[in-house]
Amino acid sequence: MGSIPITRSSFSGDIVNLWLPALLGGVLIGLAAVLLLWSIGRIAGISGIINGIGGASGGDRAWRIAFLVGMMAAGAVVLQFVPAPPRMQTGATPLLLVAGFLVGFGTRMGNGCTSGHGVCGLGRLSWRSLAAVLTFMATGIGTVYVMRHVLGVAT
Amino acid sequence: MKAGIFVALASGALFGGGLAISRMTDRAVILGFLDLSGAFDPTLLFVLGGAVAVTAIAFRFVLRMPTPALAPGFQLPAADAIDRRLLLGAAIFGIGWGLAGFCPGPALVGLAAGLRDAWLFVPAMLAGSFVYRLLERAGHAEQPGPE
Numbered sequence: 001m002g003s004i005p006i007t008r009s010s011f012s013g014d015i016v017n018l019w020l021p022a023l024l025g026g027v028l029i030g031l032a033a034v035l036l037l038w039s040i041g042r043i044a045g046i047s048g049i050i051n052g053i054g055g056a057s058g059g060d061r062a063w064r065i066a067f068l069v070g071m072m073a074a075g076a077v078v079l080q081f082v083p084a085p086p087r088m089q090t091g092a093t094p095l096l097l098v099a100g101f102l103v104g105f106g107t108r109m110g111n112g113c114t115s116g117h118g119v120c121g122l123g124r125l126s127w128r129s130l131a132a133v134l135t136f137m138a139t140g141i142g143t144v145y146v147m148r149h150v151l152g153v154a155t
Numbered sequence: 156m157k158a159g160i161f162v163a164l165a166s167g168a169l170f171g172g173g174l175a176i177s178r179m180t181d182r183a184v185i186l187g188f189l190d191l192s193g194a195f196d197p198t199l200l201f202v203l204g205g206a207v208a209v210t211a212i213a214f215r216f217v218l219r220m221p222t223p224a225l226a227p228g229f230q231l232p233a234a235d236a237i238d239r240r241l242l243l244g245a246a247i248f249g250i251g252w253g254l255a256g257f258c259p260g261p262a263l264v265g266l267a268a269g270l271r272d273a274w275l276f277v278p279a280m281l282a283g284s285f286v287y288r289l290l291e292r293a294g295h296a297e298q299p300g301p302e
Contacts (some may be wrong), residue, residue, distance in 0.1 A: 022198045026205025027178025032169035033206070034213040039162040041223035041230055044170060046260040051284055063163040068263065070167025071174075073216040075264030078175035091272045093183065095254055100262070100276040102251030104283025107259060110244020111232065115170075117245070118203055123210025124231070131237045136249030137189075143253025144189040148233075 021082075033120050036067070045116020046071075047107035106136075171264050175188040177202040180265045182256030182272065189253050251283075 010141065032045040041064060042049075049064045107113040110132055117136075121129020147153045178184045187196025212246060222228055234241075257276050259263070264282055265273030 003250040018198065019191060019201060022177045022201035023205045025173040025175070025179070026202035026207075027168050027209055028173030028176065029202065030206035030209025030213070032166045032173060033210050034217060035162060035169065036166040037214060037223065037229070038217045038220075038223050039166070040159040041228055042163075042226075043231065044166065046258075046263070047284070049260060050281075051261075051288075054288075058277040059277035062160050066160045066164040067167035067170075068196055070164040071171035071260065072167075072263050072267035073171070074168035075171030075180065076269075077174045079180060079264070079268045082175055082178065091255065091275075093275055096275040097279040099251040099255030099257065099285075100279025101283035102247050103258065103262075103276075104251075104256070104280035104285070105287045106244045106246070106248030106283075107252060108244070108287040110241050110246075110248055111234065112245075113248060113260070114203075115260055118226045119206040119210055120214075121232075122203075122207045123214045124237070125211065126232075128232075128235050128237050128241060130187075132241055132245040135242050135245035136252060139246045139249030140189045140253035141191055143250050144186055145192060147254065148193055 029115070029119055030123070033115075033123065037120075043116060043120045045120055046117050047113040048111065051108055085114050110136075163223065170260065173202075173206075174261050174264050180261040180268065180270070185258075185261075187254070189256075263286035
């Protein structure tokens with residue numbers, strides 16, 4: 001792990017290149033959530049959509065798979081045109097495995113992730129989702145602090 | 156419901172496009188946001204702010220409809236208790252999020268884009284979810300909430 005260079009993103013005051021894509025992307029994500037609620041009355045929470053596939057019946061499974069296919073296909077295509085290429089694609093394997101496990105376990109236990117509790121839950125003005133968002137942001141910030149500034153590990 | 160499938164596909168495409176444009180699939184951007192005492196990166200704040208601004212306004216109107224356009228009813232999370240299960244789950248999720256800089260949506264997009272790190276992260280994520288489900292079924296976990 002010691003040989004992996006620490007790469008950090010730099011977010012300068014560059015409005016056109018950084019702020020606008022972030023805001024535009026956020027608005028698109030919000031519109032996607034509105035479209036799903038308006039059309040079929042469902043919450044666009046990614047972990048909930050994934051977790052519902054297993055136990056769902058045919059019709060309930062189809063919309064979930066359609067949503068995920070659309071998200072992955074469009075996301076992968078758009079990524080080819082995003083000027084800033086994804087960095088840090090060589091994280092430490094054990095770290096990624098542990099992180100993935102915790103994200104899967106925690107989102108199932110807490111019934112939601114950044115999209116379900118964040119984008120949709122906050123949009124519904126849900127206190128429960130606000131509590132979840134504040135909690136995962138706090139432990140996320142704490143984790144990065146410990147990793148980077150206490151242990152000095154490049155994540 | 157057939158039309159609903161296509162709308163779900165379109166909604167997913169908007170969602171995935173939004174994640175990609177806003178660089179949410181870039182782990183450095185997420186970790187930069189969580190790194191308050193380092194090179195703080197506010198990108199995620201703009202993304203979440205933009206998204207919640209849209210949902211907070213539009214959901215009010217949508218939820219006033221008697222039913223959704225293509226389905227018999229809205230299926231909203233019924234739970235409203237801020238309980239141990241919610242907070243512990245969110246806390247565990249946050250630790251994983253802070254370790255990798257991936258949450259479920261961007262990780263799946265990264266998988267589709269062939270990002271090496273996502274190919275490690277996503278199977279572990281599905282395993283974690285599955286293990287919680289097993290614990291739940293075995294009665295060792297807190298009682299399930301809806302959704």
